[in-house]
Amino acid sequence: xxxxxxxxxxxxxxxxxxxxxxxxxxxxxxxxxxxxxxxxxxxxxxxxxxxxxxxxxxxxxxxxxxxxxxxxxxxxxxxxxxxxxxxxxxxxxxxxxxxxxxxxxxxxxxxxxxxxxxxxxxxxxxxxxxxxxxxxxxxxxxxxxxxxxxxxxxxxxxxxxxxxxxxxxxxxxxxxxxxxxxxxxxxxxxxxxxxxxxxxxxxxxxxxxxxxxxxxxxxxxxxxxxxxxxxxxxxxxxxxxxxxxxxxxxxxxxxxxxxxxxxxxxxxxxxxxxxxxxxxxxxxxxxxxx
Amino acid sequence: xxxxxxxxxxxxxxxxxxxxxxxxxxxxxxxxxxxxxxxxxxxxxxxxxxxxxxxxxxxxxxxxxxxxxxxxxxxxxxxxxxxxxxxxxxxxxxxxxxxxxxxxxxxxxxxxxxxxxxxxxxxxxxxxxxxxxxxxxxxxxxxxxxxxxxxxxxxxxxxxxxxxxxxxxxxxxxxxxxxx
Numbered sequence: 001x002x003x004x005x006x007x008x009x010x011x012x013x014x015x016x017x018x019x020x021x022x023x024x025x026x027x028x029x030x031x032x033x034x035x036x037x038x039x040x041x042x043x044x045x046x047x048x049x050x051x052x053x054x055x056x057x058x059x060x061x062x063x064x065x066x067x068x069x070x071x072x073x074x075x076x077x078x079x080x081x082x083x084x085x086x087x088x089x090x091x092x093x094x095x096x097x098x099x100x101x102x103x104x105x106x107x108x109x110x111x112x113x114x115x116x117x118x119x120x121x122x123x124x125x126x127x128x129x130x131x132x133x134x135x136x137x138x139x140x141x142x143x144x145x146x147x148x149x150x151x152x153x154x155x156x157x158x159x160x161x162x163x164x165x166x167x168x169x170x171x172x173x174x175x176x177x178x179x180x181x182x183x184x185x186x187x188x189x190x191x192x193x194x195x196x197x198x199x200x201x202x203x204x205x206x207x208x209x210x211x212x213x214x215x216x217x218x219x220x221x222x223x224x225x226x227x228x229x230x231x232x233x234x235x236x237x238x239x240x241x242x243x244x245x246x247x248x249x250x251x252x253x254x255x256x257x258x259x260x261x262x263x264x265x266x267x268x269x270x271x272x273x274x275x276x277x278x279x280x281x282x283x284x285x286x287x288x289x290x
Numbered sequence: 291x292x293x294x295x296x297x298x299x300x301x302x303x304x305x306x307x308x309x310x311x312x313x314x315x316x317x318x319x320x321x322x323x324x325x326x327x328x329x330x331x332x333x334x335x336x337x338x339x340x341x342x343x344x345x346x347x348x349x350x351x352x353x354x355x356x357x358x359x360x361x362x363x364x365x366x367x368x369x370x371x372x373x374x375x376x377x378x379x380x381x382x383x384x385x386x387x388x389x390x391x392x393x394x395x396x397x398x399x400x401x402x403x404x405x406x407x408x409x410x411x412x413x414x415x416x417x418x419x420x421x422x423x424x425x426x427x428x429x430x431x432x433x434x435x436x437x438x439x440x441x442x443x444x445x446x447x448x449x450x451x452x453x454x455x456x457x458x459x460x461x462x463x464x465x466x467x468x469x470x
Contacts, residue, residue, distance in 0.1 A: 020340070020384060021313075021338050021339075021350075023351050023382070024338075024353070025353050026336045026356045027353075030355055033366040033370050034366050034367075049362070051361070051362030052362075054361065054362065054363070092362075169376075211370075211371045238367065238371070239447075239449045239450075241361075241363070241364070280363045282360060
């Protein structure tokens with residue numbers, strides 16, 4: 001009996017030492033990559049972080065409405081509403097951005113914070129981030145009879161939460177409760193709303209059609225006003241370090257406050273062609289910074 | 291008495307088997323991509339390795355999710371579009387040495403490993419020249435080889451042709467400890 005047991009023991013140990021190494025993942029709760037292609041999906045910010053020490057540059061355009069037809073080259077002749085933005089990642093959780101929207105010459109400062117990220121093992125089922133920002137309208141209104149609005153009356157604020165989940169390799173969705181507050185709704189501003197506080201729910205969607213391209217969707221139903229809801233449909237293309245986003249959207253607005261208070265055209269004929277270019281720059285030499 | 295004898299015999303066998311087995315799990319791996327417009331490196335310090343001289347067994351693997359190129363977005367694109375780490379998380383090599391060297395402490399020995407290299411789900415037979423150095427209880431292993439992405443069914447889109455090299459140079463360096 002003892003002999004047999006000893007033999008087993010020997011065999012067991014021999015087999016054990018013959019085996020290859022067990023393949024183990026370095027981290028069991030691997031974070032889900034690329035819920036969206038870029039820190040923005042159409043016009044809305046996403047849960048995609050700007051990595052530590054990197055700078056995300058985005059240039060966004062929307063043109064005129066399509067209903068001008070071929071004579072206006074489907075709105076392109078009307079000129080573009082443009083926003084430039086730079087967002088710098090201080091660490092993997094927090095980034096600060098500055099944006100300048102051509103419409104009403106708004107400078108926006110904003111921060112994004114990423115609370116947690118979805119993991120493949122579903123221990124964390126979704127990613128959650130928040131964004132807060134303030135903007136100043138720097139247009140010249142000295143021609144107004146009542147004079148230039150004060151700095152305070154040119155100020156607006158935006159706040160939003162972003163909860164995003166990648167449901168499968170192809171499908172990602174984000175829900176963003178959004179809020180915008182204008183200190184003063186001066187009728188000279190390019191805004192349609194007449195109240196100070198705007199609440200809305202932003203929905204962002206991505207459907208991956210190939211390894212480098214996705215169809216994208218944006219829908220922002222307003223919660224406390226009768227303005228038309230923002231609708232956007234587009235395509236994201238990844239090309240090297242760039243993400244190109246082309247879309248149709250109902251509003252020329254590009255910053256968060258104007259998306260909620262700026263008003264929207266009817267989807268279809270009043271769609272506007274939009275185009276974003278996203279680029280990430282590493283500010284430190286990649287070799288030196290591991 | 292007889293059992294004691296077997297036991298001693300077993301102990302001798304057991305210890306001699308293990309005396310020549312080395313393991314490590316913090317090896318460094320660097321890959322270098324030299325494309326016309328862009329040169330970058332990816333690096334990880336999570337290479338796991340096993341060298342067994344008695345059985346002439348080499349076994350290495352790495353969780354590809356641990357590779358970092360210094361730009362987070364590039365890492366995410368690498369994992370998602372090229373290596374597809376969700377489907378194929380590991381790169382692995384299992385093989386043997388063409389000739390098993392007899393090691394002298396402190397002296398480097400050149401060895402050639404032959405075996406199966408697997409990445410992106412595609413297995414290929416490769417031959418890798420390397421260097422072994424015995425330092426006390428530790429074995430230092432260095433090796434370098436090339437991987438053609440097309441060999442492993444990793445396509446490079448035309449727009450990336452100038453930014454990502456088809457031929458990736460892989461250098462590994464790992465310190466393995468004698469197991470007891």
